Amino acid sequence: MSGSTAIRAAALVTMTALLGACQSDGDDRAAAPGGSPSSAPTAAPSTEAAPPPTAAPSPVTAANTAEVCATVDKLIISKSREISADATEATRKQLTPEEVNAQVKTDLADLADDVRGQAAKAEDPEIKKLVGDTAKQIDAGAKSATPVKWLSSTFVTIPAKLSADCRV
Template structure:
């Protein structure tokens, strides 16, 4: 295989691993209902009165849905991280074995197809419609990578965008 292709792929996968895909933790230190600045610090503004603020009561997810969302998001994060590690290992193997770009693309297509299936399985488990849609969209993006003419190029341009989106959007 061309070393430059394997190196580019490895760098793309390492970027995904470095970015990670976990809940940003922004809600772990904040008191619910307390406004925060962009940096996450309390703004000093008054907390809305729960008796007079009925809009928040109707949009708050149930404890079961919130727990399910956290579980699904963690599972998808782990699938992406594990898949990235496996792809990096495949890339290293391809360099050692001197695979052609076509052979590497074949390996990537299979790996990405399995990853898309696993992510879609998590979407089926999601109780929150917003999370179900997000995870299904993620699976579709990964399927598109598997179907790409050059999955290695897709990894460097599209796959690296998945973890930041999950970090930003996959939470209660």
């Protein structure tokens, strides 16, 4: 398999995995075990008073956690689409594997910077660490000798981890 074909295949695998992991229609919790929406009746609204608001958000409910997590998802999806488009263009232009690797390294370095920016904005210390660690992981891909291989092995695991751990 040529370098251009390999990058294209890796990009397609990456895009499929990322889009599946990052996108949620919000109905995940309403699905029955078989995957169809539950027909169980919903509980009646509670008549208990809501707890009084606190002066500072707790780590679990930090004000901007949902925004930071959603932005990181969007950044990863957007950059994945860009990498996929670049792979198609690389095939058309018949770039060498070295040129393709350089392009992927640049894309990953840019993504790591953008993700690191979101980590700096996070108010929740756990989310700040999770997103910061994600940026470090993407940096490792940008510094990898084989970033295309890294895309299809390591990068595709990032959205699932964020989806599981980056929550309000």
